[in-house]
Amino acid sequence: MASRKSGSLLLSGAKALSKQHGFAASAANTRSTQILPGFASPCSFSRYSYSSSAEGQKKILGVFFAAHEYAKNPEFLGCVENALGIREWLESKGHKYVVTSDKDGPNSELDKELADAHILITTPFHPAYITKERLAKAKNLELLVTAGVGSDHIDLRAAADKGLTVSEVTGSNVTSVAEDEVLRVLTLVRNFAPGWKQVNEGGWNVAAVVHHAYDLIDRTVGTVGGGRIGQEVMQRLKGFKLKEMLYFDRHSLSAEREKELGCKREEDLDTMLAKCDVVIVNTPLTDQTRGLFNKERIAKMKKGAYLVNNARGAIADTMAVKEACESGQLGGYGGDVWNEQPAGKDHPWRYMPNNAMTPHISGTTLDAQVTISPQFFHLNAFADCLRFFSSSVLGLLLHGWIFEFGFGF
Numbered sequence: 001m002a003s004r005k006s007g008s009l010l011l012s013g014a015k016a017l018s019k020q021h022g023f024a025a026s027a028a029n030t031r032s033t034q035i036l037p038g039f040a041s042p043c044s045f046s047r048y049s050y051s052s053s054a055e056g057q058k059k060i061l062g063v064f065f066a067a068h069e070y071a072k073n074p075e076f077l078g079c080v081e082n083a084l085g086i087r088e089w090l091e092s093k094g095h096k097y098v099v100t101s102d103k104d105g106p107n108s109e110l111d112k113e114l115a116d117a118h119i120l121i122t123t124p125f126h127p128a129y130i131t132k133e134r135l136a137k138a139k140n141l142e143l144l145v146t147a148g149v150g151s152d153h154i155d156l157r158a159a160a161d162k163g164l165t166v167s168e169v170t171g172s173n174v175t176s177v178a179e180d181e182v183l184r185v186l187t188l189v190r191n192f193a194p195g196w197k198q199v200n201e202g203g204w205n206v207a208a209v210v211h212h213a214y215d216l217i218d219r220t221v222g223t224v225g226g227g228r229i230g231q232e233v234m235q236r237l238k239g240f241k242l243k244e245m246l247y248f249d250r251h252s253l254s255a256e257r258e259k260e261l262g263c264k265r266e267e268d269l270d271t272m273l274a275k276c277d278v279v280i281v282n283t284p285l286t287d288q289t290r291g292l293f294n295k296e297r298i299a300k301m302k303k304g305a306y307l308v309n310n311a312r313g314a315i316a317d318t319m320a321v322k323e324a325c326e327s328g329q330l331g332g333y334g335g336d337v338w339n340e341q342p343a344g345k346d347h348p349w350r351y352m353p354n355n356a357m358t359p360h361i362s363g364t365t366l367d368a369q370v371t372i373s374p375q376f377f378h379l380n381a382f383a384d385c386l387r388f389f390s391s392s393v394l395g396l397l398l399h400g401w402i403f404e405f406g407f408g409f
């Protein structure tokens with residue numbers, strides 16, 4: 001299928017594109033979030049340069065998974081073979097672009113190439129764990145770009161301590177993730193997976209499916225995190241005529257936005273959980289959210305409620321989720337993110353009852369691969385973004401804050 005977004009949006013100018021999609025820079029400490037409203041013009045100071053008037057060649061290292069035979073599809077940008085679709089552009093600017101899928105172990109290509117790379121591009125789908133030790137060996141590193149949303153695979157504190165900029169393509173694949181969350185909610189509530197498995201295995205047993213199948217209408221759904229994905233999913237669930245659509249977030253949405261989405265904010269997480277038939281997790285993985293869904297918190301949920309987590313696996317405690325699925329405290333658990341990726345063959349979430357688990361796929365559809373790629377931006381606008389970040393954010397990052405930027409080109 002032709003990509004919905006690639007054609008017209010790639011041809012559009014940066015001004016139009018950046019209204020929806022911008023780069024966000026992250027640093028380690030999550031105690032506060034500062035939203036800096038639109039920077040109309042990039043800062044003139046330039047420490048790094050990527051435009052045609054480049055100050056020098058940069059070495060850019062990309063880490064993506066290998067797609068092998070599937071890479072034949074030219075729309076499949078997010079793999080090592082197609083290198084995010086930015087090779088031609090980077091090389092035309094005189095930069096050296098090296099890509100690898102080999103990221104683990106002491107002698108990985110990543111370790112070898114990182115030693116003199118200036119920019120590192122990674123994705124959450126094939127997470128290259130950028131530790132303090134790795135950063136210490138990366139003598140030339142200036143910028144780490146996450147092609148996607150969620151940079152928890154990077155030691156953000158260590159990056160901030162080194163004065164490095166970490167940026168991500170905020171808002172890029174949020175629609176893809178929200179659509180997938182609706183899919184997972186329905187998969188669990190309708191008990192779809194066992195029926196699908198039955199027919200694939202030649203079976204036919206209606207009772208074995210419907211004894212645990214419900215409708216979503218008149219149920220209460222809550223999202224933990226009412227940011228970009230949280231709002232996209234609430235917008236989509238509105239059509240299901242829910243009893244209540246709730247959200248828990250540090251920030252309130254405006255009254256107009258709440259009305260538009262048909263949602264209500266809960267001040268207290270546990271109070272919300274006790275009301276929900278379905279809970280969806282849509283927060284980043286931070287010190288505050290790691291292990292948030294542990295045994296005690298899951299016990300505060302309605303018995304038999306469903307939990308969907310496409311945010312990050314480590315937000316839920318692995319064994320607590322497994323045991324809750326086995327005991328029936330959870331009606332089911334679904335998601336595409338795991339506390340370790342790839343998940344080990346013996347990971348309990350692969351085999352626990354009533355799971356709707358997959359590999360990390362929700363944010364990397366072919367459509368999403370266009371939006372997470374810097375190619376999505378007008379090329380020179382991307383260059384400006386990089387130059388802008390490398391200059392103006394750096395000092396602020398040292399304070400250990402998280403920044404989100406809406407670019408107003």
Ligand SMILES: NC(=O)c1ccc[n+]([C@@H]2O[C@H](COP(=O)([O-])OP(=O)(O)OC[C@H]3O[C@@H](n4cnc5c(N)ncnc54)[C@H](O)[C@@H]3O)[C@@H](O)[C@H]2O)c1
Nearest residue numbers: 149150225226227228229249250283284288310311362363
């Ligand atoms: N599975 C995938 O393919 C995929 C793709 C994209 C994003 N994600 C994950 O989804 C997360 C959310 O993405 P987004 O674009 O909606 O981000 P976002 O920044 O727009 O929204 C996150 C929301 O969580 C809230 N939040 C953060 N910490 C909180 C806390 N401790 N308590 C309450 N609220 C808190 C923030 O205030 C914000 O509103 C990402 O950080 C990433 O981990 C997964």
